[in-house]
Amino acid sequence: xxxxxxxxxxxxxxxSLWTKQKITDDFRxxxxxxxxxxxxxxxxxxxxxxxxxxxxxxxxxxxxxxxDGFILQGGWQTGNHEIYVAKYxxxxxxxxxxxxxxxxxxxxxxxxxVQKEKDESHNIYDRIYRHDIVIDETSKLYKLLGNNKxxxxxxxxxxxxxxxxxxxxxxxxxxxNGFVEAVELKNKKFCLGLKWHPEIMxxxxxxxxxxxxxxxxxxxxxxxxx
Numbered sequence: 606x607x608x609x610x611x612x613x614x615x616x617x618x619x620x621s622l623w624t625k626q627k628i629t630d631d632f633r634x635x636x637x638x639x640x641x642x643x644x645x646x647x648x649x650x651x652x653x654x655x656x657x658x659x660x661x662x663x664x665x666x667x668x669x670x671x672x673d674g675f676i677l678q679g680g681w682q683t684g685n686h687e688i689y690v691a692k693y694x695x696x697x698x699x700x701x702x703x704x705x706x707x708x709x710x711x712x713x714x715x716x717x718x719v720q721k722e723k724d725e726s727h728n729i730y731d732r733i734y735r736h737d738i739v740i741d742e743t744s745k746l747y748k749l750l751g752n753n754k755x756x757x758x759x760x761x762x763x764x765x766x767x768x769x770x771x772x773x774x775x776x777x778x779x780x781x782n783g784f785v786e787a788v789e790l791k792n793k794k795f796c797l798g799l800k801w802h803p804e805i806m807x808x809x810x811x812x813x814x815x816x817x818x819x820x821x822x823x824x825x826x827x828x829x830x831x
Contacts, residue, residue: 607641607827609820610672612690614680614706615653626653629678631804635813639820644671646690653684669693673830674795674823679705679761679802688713700795700822705762708788708798712766715773720765727784728763732805735760738786744777746787746797749818750811758786758801766800774798795822 611633613626628645636643649664650657657665665686669675675694677687683706691714694701703711709719729735734757740747742754750756766785768776778787790796797819803812 607673607820607824608671609636609641609643609674609676609823610646610669610690611636611643611676612646612678612687613648613684614678614687615682615684616680617682627678627680629804631807632676632678635804635816636820639817641673641820641823646672646675646686648684648686650686653686656685657689665689666693672699673827674700674819675702677701677703677707677710677798679707681706683710683713695790695793695796698793700819700826701793701797702795702819703798704802704804705800706764708766708800709764711788711796711798712771712774717772717774718770720767720770727760727765727780729760731761732759732802734758736780738778738780738801740787741775741777744775744787745789745791745795746777746815749797749815751814753811756811758803759806760800761802762800794826795819 611628616625616627626647633643646668650661675690677691687710691711737755737757740754771785771788774788775791776785777789780786786800788798803815806812
């Protein structure tokens with residue numbers, strides 16, 4: 606049984622009496638539809654913004670070792686545990702997919718960065734296509750999206766990435782303004798960060814094909830681990 610960990614995303618709601626870690630149900634449904642199961646990955650230290658002790662790392666590894674792949678979600682906050690998972694997955698060549706802020710955390714895990722200034726023109730809160738991206742034809746992403754050089758995506762973010770921010774990954778897609786829309790590591794089984802949200806593009810066969818290939822990579826990792 607292939608297990609994919611959806612990494613809990615901290616949420617900040619000043620109106621709430623509770624602190625929360627979010628799991629997006631769209632990811633869970635996609636995982637199940639592709640024959641795997643999902644578990645939530647929660648930090649093992651009390652304050653997810655603090656560095657883990659050695660004991661907390663050992664406990665966290667026990668959870669991570671259950672998984673055959675990881676998804677880093679979008680959102681407005683980042684916990685240190687998310688960056689830790691990205692680094693762990695890359696170091697151990699475990700399939701990794703990040704969307705929106707998940708892409709940021711993949712970059713952070715290797716010492717890269719994102720732009721501090723914000724661009725509200727990209728922050729359109731709905732599912733529909735907002736702009737096209739141009740994809741590198743030598744990339745894995747190009748094959749995953751049906752050998753299409755130009756693809757329409759949604760755009761629900763306001764923190765931008767420039768080429769100069771990315772030093773440890775292959776940049777494989779840009780928008781028309783030259784901002785980075787996707788990165789990957791071509792020497793890994795599956796390591797892909799996307800600035801858009803394919804998980805809510807359920808009617809787009811190319812996006813569903815992307816998830817299908819991600820979960821197949823997780824299946825292969827699971828079989829090799831056995």
